[in-house]
Amino acid sequence: MTQPTGIGVLTSGGDAQGMNAALRAVVRTALSRGVPVYAIYEGYRGMVEGGNRIRPLSWDDVGGIMHRGGTIIGTARSRTFRTREGRLQAAANLIEHGINRLVVIGGDGSLTGADTFRREWSSLLAELVETGKLSRETAARYPFLALVGLVGSIDNDFYGTDMTIGADSALHRITAAIDALVSTAASHQRTFVVEVMGRHCGYLALMGAVAGGADYVLIPENPPEPGWEDRMCALLRAGRAAGRRESIVVVAEGARDREGNPITSDYVRRVLEERLEEDARVTILGHVQRGGTPSAFDRWMSTLVGYAAVEELLSATPDSEPQLIGMRYNRITRQPLMHCVEQTQQVSAAIAAGDYQRAMELRGGSFTEMFQTFQALASALPSVTRPRRRRIALLHAGGPAPGMNTAVRAAVRLGLDQGHTMLVVRNGFDGLIAGHVSECEWQMVDGWGPMGGAELGTSRRVPSGDDLAAVAHALTRHSIDGLLIIGGWNGYQAAHRLYHERDAHEPFNIPIICLPASINNDLPGSELSIGADTALNAIVEALDRIKQSAVAVRRTFVVEVMGRYCGYLALMSGLASGAERVYLHEEGITLDDLRADIQEMIKGFRAGKRLSLVIRNEYANRLYTTDVICALFEEEGKGLFDVRRAVLGHLQQGGSPSPYDRIQATRLAARCIRFLTEEMERGTAAAAFIGFINGRVRIFDLGELPHMVDAVYRRPREQWWLQLAPIARALAQQKHDMHDMREL
Structure with missing residues (x-):
C-alpha cells in the first residue's frame, strides 16, 4: 500500500469558533505520527492558487491558538474550484507538495465540493499526465485522494454529529446577548426582538430562547399556525398583566409562516408595536455569533475530532469511503460523509416542501421535546387552572452549582402546568426540618434561569438518627406527595437514606428523584452533572489569562482546580487549554512521574520555550500537594x-x-416532573436518580446507587472521560523534537 506523504488541512465556508483547536489537533497528531502536514490557506481558493498558499506547519506553528476565534489559516469561497479547470489546478498543487490526504473543515457545501474533487482525482491526474504537467511515475505515487470531513458551522445543522464546531460558542454569544437585553428591557418595560443565525436550522434560536428565558420563538422547522401574531401578542400581554416588565422574542433568520413566506424580525417588531402599543426594538446579532473566544466545549470537542481525523486518514485505502468525524454522546463517531450530507439536505428539502412534521422528525426527538418544553415554560400562566391535588417539594442538597436555579424555575413552572402545588424548601434538609417550606407561584421564579448560585439555599446535611423522624414529620406536616432533590453527593446520600428507612418511616413512601447538580461531575448515572460545564468554562477562561501573563517571561504555572477525587475538571480543562501535564487522583502521582516531567520541562525551556502549564486536581495526591510540586x-x-x-x-x-447547563437543567427538570407525576397518578412510590447516558435521559432505581459508585472516593465506578487522557497527553508536548518550542 502507498504510504502517505503528506496531509493537507483547510477551513472553508463560514468561520466557526473551535476551528483553530481542530487545526492544532490535526497538525500535532500528524507530526507525532511522523507525517508532514500542510496548511492550505484561504480554503479552496488557496488550493487553486497554490504557491505560498500551501505551507508546511510545525508543532510550534499551532501553539497558543486554541483560545483564538476564527481560523488562523483563513477561509474563502472559490468559484474557480467549482469548475473542472480549477480542480485540475488544485490537484497539481497538492501533488507538488506531496499531499494525497485531506482534512476539510467546513459546512455541507465545502464537504460536497471535497467529495467531488475526490471522485474526480484519477481523471484529473490522468489529464495532467496527458498534458505533460505530471509524469506517470509521480501520478502513480498518488493513486487516490483520502478525505475526512469535520463540520465547522455555528448553525448545528449537520446530520451525523450532535454538535458542530462553533455551535456551542455561538450559543454562548446569543445567551449573553439575551441576558444583557433582559436587564435593559426590564428597565423600560420594553420588548426586544432578537434575530439569530442558523439558515434553515432553528437550533440556535430555540436553544437560545430556552437558555435566555425568552417569551416566544420562531423557527423554520415548525412555523406558527395562521393567526400567530394575535396569539403572540396575547401571550406577551398576559405576561405584562402577570408582572413581567420585559419581553423577548427570538427569531431565526430562516423563520417563515405556514405558506412559506419569510417572517422577518422587523415584521415582528411592527406587529408588536401596533398591537401592544408599546416600544419594541430589534437586535440583529449577526456575525458577533461567529466571533470571539471559543467555549471550553468547542475546544475539547474540536481537539478530539481533529485527532480522530488524522487517525482515519492514516488508515485509509483506495477503497475507503470518505468519513465524517463527529461527536455523538460525547464519543467520537465516524459515518459516511456523503450520507451525512444527503441527510442534512433533507431537512432543507422538507422545509421547502412545507413538510414541517418531517423537518422536526429529522431534527430528532430531543429537539422536538425542547420545543414543547419551551412552549410550556414561556407561558404567562400555567395552562392548568383546576384545584391542585398533588404537592411536590423541591430542595437542594450539597454544594451550590450553576444551573440549580434554572432547574428550579423549570420544575416549578412545569409542575404548575401539570396541575400540582409546587413547594420550595429553603436551605436543604436543614430548612425542611425547620419548616422553611412555602408554596411557589409562576412569577416567583421569573428570571431565575440565568442566575448563578442557589436562590433556595443549600446544605450538606444528610439526615440520620433523630433527623429522620424530623424529616418524616415535616413531610407529613406539609402534605408532601413527591420530592425532587436537586444537588450533589449529599443529596444522593440523603435520598438513599430515606429510601432505606421506608419501613421505619411511612412518610418516606413517596416518589423521590435526584437531579444531578455538581461542578465536580462525580455523580453516578449521568455523564455530565449540571454545573460542570459552567465550571469548566470558568477554569478555561482563567487559564487563558494565566497563559497570557506567563508568556512574557519563562514561567511554569501549576494550577489547582476543584473536583475532589474526580478529575473531570482537571483533565477536560487540560484538554481545552493545551496544558502539558494534568495530575489526576485516578492516575496518581509518583516521584518518577515528577522527575520525568521536570526533565521534559527543562528540555523545553532550554530550547526556547516560554510557558509550561500544569493542572492538578485538588485531591490528586495528599503528599504531592500543589505547593510541594511548585x-x-x-x-x-x-x-x-x-x-x-x-x-x-x-x-x-x-x-x-x-447555555448547556441551562438547557440540560431544563430538560432534566422536565423529565423529573414527568416521573413524579406518573408515579403519583399510578399510586406508586419509586425512588430514583436521573441523568444523561449516551446522550439520552436515563432514570435509575435508587437501590442501584451503591453498585454504581466508588464509595471510598465518592465518584462513579465508570468515568467515560478518562479514555481521553492519552489524547490530551499526545497533543500536549512534543517528545521527539523540542526544537524552537515557544508556547503551548
Missing part, C-alpha cells in the same frame, strides 16, 4: 524558569450558568 519544579529548574501557583477556588462554583 517547590520541586522551582528547585530543579535552577533559575532556568520561575514557578507560580494558582488555586482557582470557588470562582469555579460561581457565575451565570452556561
Whole structure:
C-alpha cells in the first residue's frame, strides 16, 4: 500500500469558533505520527492558487491558538474550484507538495465540493499526465485522494454529529446577548426582538430562547399556525398583566409562516408595536455569533475530532469511503460523509416542501421535546387552572452549582402546568426540618434561569438518627406527595437514606428523584452533572489569562482546580487549554512521574520555550500537594524558569450558568416532573436518580446507587472521560523534537 506523504488541512465556508483547536489537533497528531502536514490557506481558493498558499506547519506553528476565534489559516469561497479547470489546478498543487490526504473543515457545501474533487482525482491526474504537467511515475505515487470531513458551522445543522464546531460558542454569544437585553428591557418595560443565525436550522434560536428565558420563538422547522401574531401578542400581554416588565422574542433568520413566506424580525417588531402599543426594538446579532473566544466545549470537542481525523486518514485505502468525524454522546463517531450530507439536505428539502412534521422528525426527538418544553415554560400562566391535588417539594442538597436555579424555575413552572402545588424548601434538609417550606407561584421564579448560585439555599446535611423522624414529620406536616432533590453527593446520600428507612418511616413512601447538580461531575448515572460545564468554562477562561501573563517571561504555572477525587475538571480543562501535564487522583502521582516531567520541562525551556502549564486536581495526591510540586519544579529548574501557583477556588462554583447547563437543567427538570407525576397518578412510590447516558435521559432505581459508585472516593465506578487522557497527553508536548518550542 502507498504510504502517505503528506496531509493537507483547510477551513472553508463560514468561520466557526473551535476551528483553530481542530487545526492544532490535526497538525500535532500528524507530526507525532511522523507525517508532514500542510496548511492550505484561504480554503479552496488557496488550493487553486497554490504557491505560498500551501505551507508546511510545525508543532510550534499551532501553539497558543486554541483560545483564538476564527481560523488562523483563513477561509474563502472559490468559484474557480467549482469548475473542472480549477480542480485540475488544485490537484497539481497538492501533488507538488506531496499531499494525497485531506482534512476539510467546513459546512455541507465545502464537504460536497471535497467529495467531488475526490471522485474526480484519477481523471484529473490522468489529464495532467496527458498534458505533460505530471509524469506517470509521480501520478502513480498518488493513486487516490483520502478525505475526512469535520463540520465547522455555528448553525448545528449537520446530520451525523450532535454538535458542530462553533455551535456551542455561538450559543454562548446569543445567551449573553439575551441576558444583557433582559436587564435593559426590564428597565423600560420594553420588548426586544432578537434575530439569530442558523439558515434553515432553528437550533440556535430555540436553544437560545430556552437558555435566555425568552417569551416566544420562531423557527423554520415548525412555523406558527395562521393567526400567530394575535396569539403572540396575547401571550406577551398576559405576561405584562402577570408582572413581567420585559419581553423577548427570538427569531431565526430562516423563520417563515405556514405558506412559506419569510417572517422577518422587523415584521415582528411592527406587529408588536401596533398591537401592544408599546416600544419594541430589534437586535440583529449577526456575525458577533461567529466571533470571539471559543467555549471550553468547542475546544475539547474540536481537539478530539481533529485527532480522530488524522487517525482515519492514516488508515485509509483506495477503497475507503470518505468519513465524517463527529461527536455523538460525547464519543467520537465516524459515518459516511456523503450520507451525512444527503441527510442534512433533507431537512432543507422538507422545509421547502412545507413538510414541517418531517423537518422536526429529522431534527430528532430531543429537539422536538425542547420545543414543547419551551412552549410550556414561556407561558404567562400555567395552562392548568383546576384545584391542585398533588404537592411536590423541591430542595437542594450539597454544594451550590450553576444551573440549580434554572432547574428550579423549570420544575416549578412545569409542575404548575401539570396541575400540582409546587413547594420550595429553603436551605436543604436543614430548612425542611425547620419548616422553611412555602408554596411557589409562576412569577416567583421569573428570571431565575440565568442566575448563578442557589436562590433556595443549600446544605450538606444528610439526615440520620433523630433527623429522620424530623424529616418524616415535616413531610407529613406539609402534605408532601413527591420530592425532587436537586444537588450533589449529599443529596444522593440523603435520598438513599430515606429510601432505606421506608419501613421505619411511612412518610418516606413517596416518589423521590435526584437531579444531578455538581461542578465536580462525580455523580453516578449521568455523564455530565449540571454545573460542570459552567465550571469548566470558568477554569478555561482563567487559564487563558494565566497563559497570557506567563508568556512574557519563562514561567511554569501549576494550577489547582476543584473536583475532589474526580478529575473531570482537571483533565477536560487540560484538554481545552493545551496544558502539558494534568495530575489526576485516578492516575496518581509518583516521584518518577515528577522527575520525568521536570526533565521534559527543562528540555523545553532550554530550547526556547516560554510557558509550561500544569493542572492538578485538588485531591490528586495528599503528599504531592500543589505547593510541594511548585517547590520541586522551582528547585530543579535552577533559575532556568520561575514557578507560580494558582488555586482557582470557588470562582469555579460561581457565575451565570452556561447555555448547556441551562438547557440540560431544563430538560432534566422536565423529565423529573414527568416521573413524579406518573408515579403519583399510578399510586406508586419509586425512588430514583436521573441523568444523561449516551446522550439520552436515563432514570435509575435508587437501590442501584451503591453498585454504581466508588464509595471510598465518592465518584462513579465508570468515568467515560478518562479514555481521553492519552489524547490530551499526545497533543500536549512534543517528545521527539523540542526544537524552537515557544508556547503551548
